[in-house]
Amino acid sequence: MHTRHFLLLKPIATLLLIFSAVSLTFASEINKSPNDVREYESITLANNLTVLLISDPNTDKAAVSMDISIGSAANPENRAGLAHFLEHMLFLGTTKYPDAGEYQAYIQSHGGSHNAFTALTNTNYFFDINASDLDPALDRFSQFFISPLFSEEYTDRERHAVNSEYSAKIRDDGRRIYAASQQAMNPDHPASRFAVGNLETLSNDTEGALRNELLSFYQTYYSANRMRLVILGKEPVKQLEAMAKAHFSTIENTNAPLFKITQPQYLKNNLPLEISITTLKDTRSLSMSFPTPSNHPYWQSKPLHLFSSLIGYEGEGSLLALLKDKGWATGLGASPGQDFDSESSFHVQISLTPAGLKHTDDIVSLFFSFVNDLKITGISEALYNEERLLSEQQFRFLAEQEPIHYVTQLTQSMQDYPEAHWLDAPYLLERYDTAIFNQFIQSIRPDNMVLSRQAQELDTDSTEYYYNSTYQIKPIAAQRITRWNQAGEEDNLHIRQLNPFVAEHVEIKPQPAQTTLQSTLKPMRIDTGKDGVSLWHLQDATFNVPKADFYFTLLSPLAREGAAATVGLSLYADMISDELNKSLYDAGMAGLSARIYSHQRGLSVRISGFDDKISVLSELIAKTLRSPQLSPSRFDRVLRDYQEQLKNAEKDKPYSQLFRVGSEILMHDSTLDELQQVAANYTLKQLSTLIERLYQSAELRVLSHGNLTAKEASKMTTSLLDQLETIHTANVAPQVNALSLTPGEIQQQTLNIEHNDSATILYLQGSDKSFQTRGAVALLSEILSAPFYTQLRTEQQLGYIVFATPMPLRQLPGLALVVQSPTASPEKIQNSMQDFLTSFSQQLSTLNDIQIDQFKSSVNARINAQERQLQERTNRFWQEIDQDETNFDSQQQLTKAINQLTRQDLIMNFGALLRRQMVLQSSGAGLIQEQTAKNQQNITVPVPEISPK
Structure with a gap:
């Protein structure tokens, strides 16, 4: 049930005017959480x-x-x-x-x-x-x-x-x-x-x-x-x-008519059709799109969203679970597509294995087996009511979004929905109407389909003009359509059951008497009585939600043993995530998420959501971590995915690749080439050995924050240790420090990246980790980012991707200037950057105290940005625990340091930044080809004229 709030109450005296001839306009009620x-x-x-x-x-x-x-x-x-x-x-x-x-x-x-x-x-x-x-x-x-x-x-x-x-x-x-x-x-x-x-x-x-x-x-x-x-x-x-x-009010109103799209997106005579598209990255996917009636008039019953929920389900009996068992797919997504005035569409995307690419017709057949079952069975009222309950819970305890995202979302809702539902339209499910569902599901049929395959090696006969992608379009043979229409029942494929993770108890627990003011809220350490185990806890009702975050990490020197350890920990996290995927998907639908990931110091787990079932999920994850099912088929699939990720990293945007290489150098990480070599020959036996070594000596850190009591947090930590047995804990967390650049030298690294654009990153490193230096670098970044963008992007037009950003590494501050350009060489970009830094140095000395105070106010606002969701605060605590700043006052320390900075401090710190530089760059393939052609003709490459401002 939705609570309706009357947001504008007219005075009683005003209501008396109803009886007069005065015309009144009353504000509509807007339903809010x-x-x-x-x-x-x-x-x-x-x-x-x-x-x-x-x-x-x-x-x-x-x-x-x-x-x-x-x-x-x-x-x-x-x-x-x-x-x-x-x-x-x-x-x-x-x-x-x-x-x-x-x-x-x-x-x-x-x-x-x-x-x-x-x-x-x-x-x-x-x-x-x-x-x-x-x-x-x-x-x-x-x-x-x-x-x-x-x-x-x-x-x-x-x-x-x-x-x-x-x-x-x-x-x-x-x-x-x-x-x-x-x-x-x-x-x-x-x-x-x-x-x-x-x-x-x-x-x-x-x-x-x-x-x-x-x-x-x-x-x-x-x-x-x-x-x-x-x-x-x-x-x-x-x-x-x-x-x-x-x-x-002075914006002109020309009474512009509503722009309507009346043409169908696909001509009926052209359907069904198949399109094959080659990719640059080593990926394979299969998609199916179906034109449907317009979904918009049915926004209160949301038939296409319900189909997405059922078809995109990943738990027991799902299409993805079956495709994974067959070794044909690694992921599946279903969603409504474009929504126009006269029509909408439904879209399914499946990530394939190499074997799956050879079985696309079988996969399509299994998809229609599921759809045909759905057509016969329909969507039960029990499932519909569960979907409605989950939506109601989500809206009832709606987390506050960042204002910039919230207003952007709302302006679009205002274009689409009645005023009363501008806020709650995405969460409404008010009409269980089987006739509407049946009307839409009839569109999901083989003869109304655009079938698309995407992979590196496919037969193609055409090239698209703007992006040079090669493709082939052809009709789908009648016998394939007949086969899919007749797709029969599959034993391991059925509509999902009710969700066991749906929260049943959603009350805010009474706060302990010693709760402090919000401004001083911070976790307290609870004694676990065990070396190498630390538990930090804060019961926090600030956000008025019956939710909690329960994070834990295993820190081990093993993580710093090189490429083999990095690969092994990544595969371990992926294996656990894959094994738990069915349960994690159910939990996610019920508002309880979990993320398992490896990092520079070990392995971490973050669980967030309704606290009602959080202990159940924590125990399940811990048990699986300690006793994983290391099946060869799962390992082969996970390893292949990881190898593809490493290979495809070479196809990322040029500036993204430069950041990766910079991190490898500065953080002493294994290179992409080293990881690729290790992953090429990594075995299941190696993984099993690594897992056992991890539990021989590890430090466990736990953070409990939100709607959990100290007693519950202690009990969950004890249960965690029980599930992880046998684990030998000790204070063995490895330290990770950034490389200190040599003052007065410019370290340079050039990459050969296959892309038309060139790219350059100029990294400037702070001299130490003190709060004063960290504050000075943050303030300098605040001052120079806008003029850097204006000078190199707006005035010089060096590229679309132009920005300056803070680049802290652990607690060591730094600053990165970034340009990716289709026209300028790395040398030209670097010269422009250095020219900018020279002019900025002069401008810095002319800033007055009022201007500096304004920038201080601006950067302090960013550092102390209001935490609007429980998880934002948890993540800040978690970062401070990771960096051993367990007074949880780094924001206050940094703010204090910034407020004490003088212009002379800024000049001194900027000079220190200029003494520690690293340049990462790549030459665009298009620029190289153009330069070569010009050189062969003995013609100098012209630089586009830039008119003075």
Whole structure:
């Protein structure tokens, strides 16, 4: 049952006006979670802009999102990427704030972040900022929709940034697969068209032409009546309302009509069809897509989401469990696809083994065996009620999201759902209607299918234009359709049973009398009476949820013994996760998650969710850890997956690969090549030996946090030790320290990466681990990140991926400058970085105390960001336990150090950073080929002209 909150109560005196001739507008009730203490009110401005106001007096961050119900589907046929290009251009100056970098600089220097995205049917702009700085930020943000400049200078310049964004993903298999899949779609449907844009589609050969089309698109579609705005702030609703009216009322309302997509995504005469697509990474997958009636009118019964839950299930009797037993698959996902006005779709994706790729028709047959059973059996009311209960529990104890994510989600909900259900629509299951389910499941049939195979080696005969992906499209033979239509019953395949992990007791336990103030909450150590075992516990009802986190880790010197130990621990964690997958999936559906993973110092387990069954899951995991079923078939499958992950790491984005290599060097980790060599010949016997060695000498650290008492935490730890017997515990946690770079030397590493883009990371290392140095580096990062982006991205257009970021390694602070570029060589990038650092050094000496204090306020806001969910606080405690900072006051220490920094301290620490540098770089294949061709012709490679700002 949903609790309804009347969020705007009119005074009684006002109600008397009902009897007069005055026309009144009453705010609708908005259903919100009982765990949500914020106040909501919706208003419609005079220009017909719908606004949702959220007052949260306790928030440290304000956040805003504007959603426009227009996206890349509206691109003119001869201007692919125009909607996306417009999204970029809105950030580059307005009449009131003409400086192209002003908005970013303001947000960054006031503890905030910002971004935007262009989807097929909507475009969304969003930001967050320190709560006290909302009004000035709104003034800047609103101008995007009132008076953007669209200056000719940046119109021509920014299209290079869009091209860089396109180029950065040109070897991304996800983009390549989607681009090939588009070739099978109805060419009249907008989803079939290239949407990102590049220099070709956004050509600007005729001066002013591109800008004119940009203006036309903006004036046609960016109308107030098609916009939805959410403002979340600490101010009362009435004050937020005044801000909304002051800043957004002058957005023009052209009464733009709703943009509708009426064409089907696939032509019926073309179905069924099969498409084969080659991948760059060593992966194999099979997908099945089915056009269905529009799902949107049935959002209260959610038939496609229910099918996703049943078909995507991974427990006993599931399709994935059967495919794993046969050695054909490693993963399966089912979900609703695109949702348009006239139709929707249902999508199933299966990750295959090499054997599975040879049995795709058998896999499709098993899929339809399950679907045919579902058609006959239907969805029982008991299962539906369980799904409804799980959704109700999730909404009842809804965790507070980061404001920036929350407002972005809500603006999109405002486009899709009635006002009363803007908050709870995703969680509603109100109508058990077998007729609706039957109507939708009839669409999941072989003759209404797009069957897609993706792997490295497939027969293809065509090449997609923008991403160069090779593919083949062909009809599906009638005999295959007949076979799948007649797919019979399978003994080991059935609709899931009721979930044993559903929480039955969801009460907040009474707090102990000695509970301290929230600001000083920290775990206390409970004596376990055993060497090498430490238990930290905090009963915490701050978030008002009957949930807990129970984390434990096994730390062992074994983990630092090189590549063989790293490979073995990774395989051990993967083997346990695979063995427990059926149970973990049930637990996850019931709101109880578990993650088992290896790391530099050993192996860890994190269990989170409703505390009612948390001890059951902890015991099951511990028992499996100590007595795993080391079956050869499971080992072969897990090892093959791990080998593929290592191989595919060579296909990651260039800057991601540079970060990996930097970590290998600085953290003394095994290299990718070493891991690949060990994994190629790793045996089950080696794994068994490693597991036994792990338990011969290990340190156990446990953290219990949330709705668990100290007695329960102690009991769970005792049970954990019992399940892990025989384990020999001792204080043997290995120390992991970062490499200290030699002052005055620049360490350089060049990688040969197969990608068109070049990439460079300049890593600057702090001189020591003191809080003063850590604070200084954090503050310097805060000061330089916005101008670095503006200078190298906006002004010099070196690439789409340009950023500066803190890069701490354990407690050693550092800073990384990152650029990935389709046009600039590593040498040019490095020169630009060094030029920036030189100019920044000069700017640093001119900062006044007021400016420095503003940056201090900004970085302190990030360090002390409000913890909105139990797990956020747990993760902070867990990190401090890992780093032996068990006073749990590192935030306070760092804040204190930052507040004491002077300009001279910053100058000194910046100089120290410049003395410890490491450069990681790769040359883009496209740049190398272009350079070679130019050299053969004795022509110098031209550098694009950059107009002065």
